[in-house]
Each structure stands twice: as structure tokens, then as C-alpha cells.
Amino acid sequence: xxxxxxxxxxxxxxxxxxxxxxxxxxxxxxxxxxxxxxxxxxxxxxxxxxxxxxxxxxxxxxxxxxxxxxxxxxxxxxxxxxxxxxxxxxxxxxxxxxxxxxxxxxxxxxxxxxxxxxxxxxxxxxxxxxxxxxxxxxxxxxxxxxxxxxxxxxxxxxxxxxxxxxxxxxxxxxxxxxxxxxxxxxxxx
Numbered sequence: 001x002x003x004x005x006x007x008x009x010x011x012x013x014x015x016x017x018x019x020x021x022x023x024x025x026x027x028x029x030x031x032x033x034x035x036x037x038x039x040x041x042x043x044x045x046x047x048x049x050x051x052x053x054x055x056x057x058x059x060x061x062x063x064x065x066x067x068x069x070x071x072x073x074x075x076x077x078x079x080x081x082x083x084x085x086x087x088x089x090x091x092x093x094x095x096x097x098x099x100x101x102x103x104x105x106x107x108x109x110x111x112x113x114x115x116x117x118x119x120x121x122x123x124x125x126x127x128x129x130x131x132x133x134x135x136x137x138x139x140x141x142x143x144x145x146x147x148x149x150x151x152x153x154x155x156x157x158x159x160x161x162x163x164x165x166x167x168x169x170x171x172x173x174x175x176x177x178x179x180x181x182x183x184x185x186x187x188x189x
Contacts, residue, residue, distance in 0.1 A: 007075070010144070010148045018142075040052060050110075078144045081143055089138070
């Protein structure tokens with residue numbers, strides 16, 4: 001029952017993410033993971049430092065999902081896949097803002113995706129790149145919801161003990177025919 005409720009709530013949440021996504025509480029946690037990624041990759045070259053935020057944002061749902069998979073908790077891993085997809089949607093918003101730079105920034109004046117896309121010479125394509133992130137995020141959300149539903153409502157294999165329904169049925173004529181008394185069917189006749 002708990003798996004069914006979890007899958008239903010995840011489906012509602014996934015639908016909201018895909019149809020009406022707006023910044024909310026979970027994104028606050030994702031922002032912390034984003035900033036932690038910058039700190040973790042501070043030792044690296046400039047491109048890795050800038051990508052570190054996005055990598056940090058993606059690392060935590062992937063690590064949590066792998067943790068659950070190793071323990072056979074597939075539905076919990078599916079929740080992490082939805083979380084990963086949500087991060088993809090969030091990254092799409094940030095990448096789409098690379099030219100306009102209108103989003104508020106945390107911890108500095110440098111817009112990660114403006115810096116990265118400018119350095120790679122593709123800043124003019126920020127909306128197309130953001131669309132790719134959005135599509136990948138949406139696919140992850142849909143896959144996570146689908147897996148959670150498949151775990152909650154598994155297909156039942158036919159019982160090996162019972163013959164298929166078409167074999168077990170008797171014809172209507174056989175069901176309605178009068179039965180002979182058991183004394184007439186004995187071996188003495």
C-alpha cells in the first residue's frame with residue numbers, strides 16, 4: 001500500500017514538475033548541492049570549477065539513487081531519478097538565462113552558464129542548450145515515475161498451478177446437461 005501511495009504522489013509531483021515547474025523548497029536544497037560542487041571542484045581548472053556547481057547538483061541524486069539500487073530499493077531509486085530530472089529542469093532555467101543574466105546569483109558575480117557558454121563560443125545557443133537540458137530532465141522525471149508505478153503495480157504472471165482460462169471452461173451444453181447418478185457411472189455396469 002505504501003508503494004502505491006508513494007507512486008501516486010510521485011506521479012502528481014512529476015506532473016507538476018513537467019507542467020508548472022517553479023522554484024520551490026526542494027530547489028533550495030539543490031542550490032546547496034550546486035554551491036557545494038563549486039567548493040569541491042575549487043582545486044580544478046576554471047572550466048571544472050564553473051561546471052562544479054552543475055556537477056554537484058547532479059551528483060547527489062545519482063549517488064542516492066545508486067545507494068538505493070545496491071540495496072534493492074528500486075522505488076526509492078526511482079524517486080532519486082525524478083529528483084535528478086528536477087535538477088535537469090532547474091539547470092535548463094539557469095542555462096537559458098546565460099545571455100540575459102537576470103536570475104539572482106548566490107556567492108558571486110559570475111553566472112556559471114554565461115561564463116561556460118561564452119568560453120565555448122555557443123552563448124547565442126543558450127536557449128537550444130537549455131531545451132536539451134529540459135528534455136533530458138523531463139525524460140528522467142517520466143522514467144522515474146514510470147519505474148515507481150511499475151514497482152507499485154507489478155504485472156502478475158499467470159499461476160503455473162492453474163490451467164489457462166480457455167482450457168478450464170466447459171461448453172454451455174456440458175454445463176447444462178443433466179449429470180448421471182453416481183451409481184450408474186460405477187464400474188459394475
